Amino acid sequence: MTTMTLPVPSLSASAASLENYIQSVNRFPILTAEQEFEYGRRLKYENDLGAARELILSHLRLVVATARQYLGYGLPHADLIQEGNIGLMKAVRRFDPDRGVRLVSFALHWIRAEMHEYIIRNWRMVKIATTKAQRKLFFNLRSLKQSLKALTQKETQAMAHELGVKPEEVSEMEMRLHGGDVALDPAPGEDESDWVSPVAYLADPGAEPTAQIERKERDELASGGLQRALAILDARSRRIIEARWLAEDREATLHELAAEYGISAERVRQIEAKALEKMRGALSN
Numbered sequence: 001m002t003t004m005t006l007p008v009p010s011l012s013a014s015a016a017s018l019e020n021y022i023q024s025v026n027r028f029p030i031l032t033a034e035q036e037f038e039y040g041r042r043l044k045y046e047n048d049l050g051a052a053r054e055l056i057l058s059h060l061r062l063v064v065a066t067a068r069q070y071l072g073y074g075l076p077h078a079d080l081i082q083e084g085n086i087g088l089m090k091a092v093r094r095f096d097p098d099r100g101v102r103l104v105s106f107a108l109h110w111i112r113a114e115m116h117e118y119i120i121r122n123w124r125m126v127k128i129a130t131t132k133a134q135r136k137l138f139f140n141l142r143s144l145k146q147s148l149k150a151l152t153q154k155e156t157q158a159m160a161h162e163l164g165v166k167p168e169e170v171s172e173m174e175m176r177l178h179g180g181d182v183a184l185d186p187a188p189g190e191d192e193s194d195w196v197s198p199v200a201y202l203a204d205p206g207a208e209p210t211a212q213i214e215r216k217e218r219d220e221l222a223s224g225g226l227q228r229a230l231a232i233l234d235a236r237s238r239r240i241i242e243a244r245w246l247a248e249d250r251e252a253t254l255h256e257l258a259a260e261y262g263i264s265a266e267r268v269r270q271i272e273a274k275a276l277e278k279m280r281g282a283l284s285n
Contacts, residue, residue: 018078025060040097055092063088066111080115087114101227229279237275
């Protein structure tokens with residue numbers, strides 16, 4: 001297949017333009033499975049840009065919904081959407097309709113990945129977390145913390161167990177979350193000859209082994225690894241993972257799923273943790 005450049009949906013930074021953009025993308029019709037399959041095959045086998053456009057436009061609302069989940073980082077909503085659109089286009093470019101997987105499940109990973117990279121590039125504190133494990137802890141800690149209060153020792157240990165890290169790593173990252181930004185450049189008027197910027201200690205993202213591993217994992221997910229990992233789960237576990245991690249609009253809470261299955265929220269959390277462990281094992285093979 002020849003190289004293809006997909007059209008980039010753009011939006012203005014003004015609030016009025018952003019609102020108009022969101023209203024516009026919500027008016028694009030959602031494709032049926034049959035239409036999506038047809039457009040996907042036309043793109044894959046005929047390099048049909050018109051088919052690519054239809055696939056992108058029908059999923060722009062997914063990008064908008066996903067961007068809302070990252071507004072707590074203080075970054076512009078329009079920029080998050082723009083980065084998510086890039087992820088969507090990457091997903092469309094790699095979409096294989098013959099695998100029998102809907103584009104929405106496949107695209108969500110790429111949309112979130114681009115938003116994560118944007119946050120990492122632009123939020124100073126995150127740049128201090130240079131390893132993949134630290135970045136994962138950062139995003140999960142923000143998601144799991146229910147308040148701005150400091151974690152108790154019991155809560156710290158429970159969260160460390162949940163994320164598969166050491167309690168001291170949770171405490172250190174929590175301290176960073178509550179602390180102010182660390183300047184990466186000298187303040188205006190400061191003598192640069194005496195300044196050692198923290199950026200000097202950051203690894204080259206292109207050469208860092210963790211970055212290379214992350215790229216490899218993305219390629220694995222792009223080739224269908226995510227669906228193979230989901231396929232090894234039982235129906236209940238798969239439903240919980242999809243509702244918690246792959247929802248189009250809003251991720252379900254532990255209590256909502258507990259009510260659905262008539263079990264406790266803690267039991268749902270245990271099922272989710274076990275399912276994620278199985279999926280990680282499947283993806284690492």
